[in-house]
Amino acid sequence: MGRAPCCDKNGLKKGPWTPEEDQKLIDYIQLHGHGSWRTLPKNAGLQRCGKSCRLRWTNYLRPDIKRGRFSFEEEETIIQLHSVLGNKWSAIAARLPGRTDNEIKNYWNTHIRKRLLKMGIDPVTHSPRLDLLDLSSVFNSSLYTHQSHQLNLSRLLGLQQFVNPDVLRIASTLLSQQQSVAHQSEINQPDLVLQNLQVQNHQYIPQQLVQPSSSNIHQEIQNNCTTTTTTTATTTTTPTPACASALPCCDPFLNDQLVMQANLNQFQSNHTNFAYQNTSTTTTTSDHHQPNIWQDNNNACVGAAALPTDIAGGLSGLSSNCLGFYGSDQSSVIDPYRRIQVLTT
DNA sequence: AAGCTCGTCAACCGCTGTCGT
């Protein structure tokens, strides 16, 4: 049983604010400041709870609030900050003058999050959702040489920065076992292996896709969100529960998975190589005429050009959008727009 | 024109952290 809602007490009013109520609140705060929100509504002659007054003021009536659509720069900032801060909306809002946490949260959930999903990017981790990919496409393509029924181990090793190392180890073990069995029985049947690998890889986060620790913001988050325990033997840093959402993890959003799987299926049928399709694009982060990568899936593939060829080839059956977006260097993780610039100059 | 679906966003709910006693 949670605490009773404060507005249920004393029959206080709920729901949308009227212009008269707004004016009362504005007048009172301009004269006296908000002081104690608990006592404010009574003093201001409002039939509202203090919580409701505070929310109305901070999210709507405050004079320094900037209203209207988010600019491209604001959107870019939100994405960058979210990649580091996670769902710390108030922390993000603190770095966007005139925007409230509520506004940013709404904008994220209704605009940005959907765009990322459409591109095959996990909006929580800001990394490609490899856990949703069909690994059979990997093993049925260039990783697995059909003629010889042998696994291309060099290419498999090239995957290690994207795939759970345990999965790779199991993959190499099982496939080598299977190769010997298949060789004996002349049966090539990787299905059981792939089923196992798919499950194993489901929760894995590629390490190089974790944000770099060089930025001040990231350092701040590390300071805020981790507890360090030192023993005589080791020093371990663990995320505090409150900050778990800010750290890369795979959330089980089933709807998201359905959306992304649909997109990945589309990508697998539409994109069979990593060649950058739009090399004429030249852009800078300060150029207001730069193409909006959220609106163009092909533009989001630019990072793939920088992938090592063995990896790119090995992943030819995977979503080029997923891998291309962040590429393989750290800068692209924190700033996808700068990534475009780097690759096109 | 009516009904339906979907997107948007203001507002609410409940939990957590902080501070004073």
Added chain:
DNA sequence: TACGACAGCGGTTGACGAGCT
């Protein structure tokens, strides 16, 4: 140290409008 009051935060809800059939 324990407890209560309060402020703030993040997730969720629901009203409303636009677009579609």
